[in-house]
Amino acid sequence: MDSAQLRQQVTIAVESLIRRIGQSYEFTVVLGSGLSSFVERMDARTIVPYVEIPGFPVSTVKGHASELVAGSIGGHRVLCFAGRFHYYEGYDAATVTIPVRVAQALGVHTALFTNAAGGIADRLRLGDLMVIEDHLNLLTADSPLRGLADEVFGSKFVNMYTAYNPTVTQALKSVGKRRSLPMASGVYAALSGPQFETRAEIRMLRILGADAVGMSTIPEVIVANQAGMRVGAVSVITDLATDTVTELSHDQVLATARRADEHLAELLTGVIEETEC
Template identity: 45%
Template sequence: MDKAYLKAIENAAAYLKNKGVKKPEIGLILGSGLGELADEATNSVAIPYEDIPGFPVSTVEGHAGKLVYGSLGGRKVLAMQGRFHFYEGYGVKEVTFPVRIMKALGVTSLVVTNAAGGVNETFTPGDLMIITDHINLTGDNPLLGPNNSEMGPRFTDMSVAYDKDYQVVVEKVAEKHGIPVQKGVYLGLTGPTYETPAEVRMVRTLGGDAVGMSTVPEVIVARHAGLRVAGVSCITNYAAGMQETLNHDEVVEVTTRVRDSFKTLVKEVITQL
């Protein structure tokens, strides 16, 4: 981790503090079609990504491209309305830059969400899946290169990438509100192509329950930084070979359909983390 990268983290954090961001407790990364949750934050400040020094810019439909600070579920949150992806042409250090900023500002817990294809044959589009673990098949890792021990350990333990206590919290909140949830392993690939039917069979053989193009790099950096992580996927479609065709419009349509139950789940989970 070179000096320029560390300086960029410092500059972005200082800018956000000057904009009124004060000691957020929980970071939120809101994926495709799910960013509306951040609009419910009270006493909020919304800062476009392009205004933040060193921040990439989200280029994906369904990602608003704003960082929102405010109160949600009685907690101070810093929420990304849309994330960055490796397939947009960003390096994994750029993709995970916001997680470094969150840590620098005081965040101790991270809630990650995403839209994912269902590989487990018992899943149905519209299901929410508690992420219990992940498999990194992106071919990259944001911790490659020199390590700064002040930012995290050289060899980061990923034994419990997704906090087990947080998984219990999500499950109990879902049960309370009658929201059906699945549990499973998220397998991360780069995209932007959807997987082939043969690749989906590979994912299933390897133990993946859902497949997507995000989340894994952010969670690696979160664990390197000592953040506790909760993850929820919205299963937006059957993966390739399980339905006739795949398209992003369907992803946005399904996340919109389940948005209310998703927001209810995440808001109450935040109060209990």
Template identity: 45%
Template sequence: MIKELAAVDFLKSQIKRFPETAIILGSGLGGLVDEIEIQKRIPYTKIPHFPVATVEGHGGDLIFGKLEGVAVLAMNGRFHYYEGYDMADVVFPLRAMKLIGVKRLIVTNAAGGLNEDFEVGDLMLIEDIISLLPENPLRGKNNEEFGQRFPDMSEPFDLDWIEKTKSEADRLGIKLKTGTYLGMQGPKLETKAEIRYCRIIGGDAVGMSTVPEVIAANHMGMKVLGISVITNESIPKVAKEFTHADVVAAANRAGQKLVELVKAVL
């Protein structure tokens, strides 16, 4: 808690009023920043105890501003367990956000499609998660100021927000898939056998982020919405070699649909 309070004290010295809505931008999805009426941009390197994003396609700053007239805080770049960070580091920004009054979280990511009905460029509304990560962000002594020891995860995403997102997607003519996001450790991409396994246990999309953030946000009582951009088809019969650069490029191409949907939801 001491580290989080140090970060909060610094942010309070920079910002007078804090938004209640935060957005985490995934790989190649920083285009949403261009739509924000930016009031303040703070590099992660200036915030006490903040991790630093090291992955291509991720920025490295907190952005305060307005999107569609709504005050928002955007994380332009996130942190991953595979970068060598502890889970406490991965969710550190969220805990600082909670202490400055954030109540709602929109989390986005670039993901591989496991569902045979998915195509590159689709948006998937995340309705549930499966964790195959080796650690949980709640492991260790529980801080009651953040939440209870055993948080309920039966509905990790806000049902009202889910219905509103579906309605707005219909209105905008955006083909919106729904499904379960499966989080793996990385940083390698999945083998064919792992892809088959992920599909068998119920995954519709797979990636290396989001799950720790969703767990931590639920622990702290935040209202959560999650959207994946399908950047490749991780299906055994069509699986082919691809790189992280391919993922970022595909996310950039599909990003405008995500931008329009998030703006409409807000």
């Protein structure tokens, strides 16, 4: 997708949404597979199915609601994307990140991303909420910034040295600790999927320093940084990626994510309520 196409898709989506939900939002939350309880904690909710947003893609993966929820948490205006898009669904990286572009146009300054991930580090347990401190981008060579001829969305050469905002990252850790949630922190790696990792790939990721692995989030983090947003991210550990033989399915991942869903909702709600804008 070139700059003109991307700008057109974002523009028609934003124009449609302004008429339905207004603008001047502060936070955006992107929910991963099987994660939905956060939506129930939002006040004054307006739900817009993705299929009703012109120029917007649609999530095809089980466990993703495929709707935008606008509302508030603790007096802060929040856009929640309940259902994300993945490279493995056939979308290019620019299309995957359209929700972040839309959030930018609607005024968002802080983005909170979530995902379901496999735990690589031995210290991680099923249901842990791992605050992402850094990442390894092994997802695809197709950067969401590739091919953008102009800088209408921001600088093409984005500094990713502190991709995860230190203040937001610390807030996630502090709120989780105070509320006695099962917290961890570490490095997230993303591969393209949809197949799960081989034993050799898991060993490689461990050597490279990854603590958890998934199939999403990094393209959105790149674009959010380009947009000048403060970024925080959390992986829900839904399976343990070991180099021994194990049975694993998407349904198992969803089941574990749903068990941890309330913990994640409490964490995100607490961070938004306590964040100074």
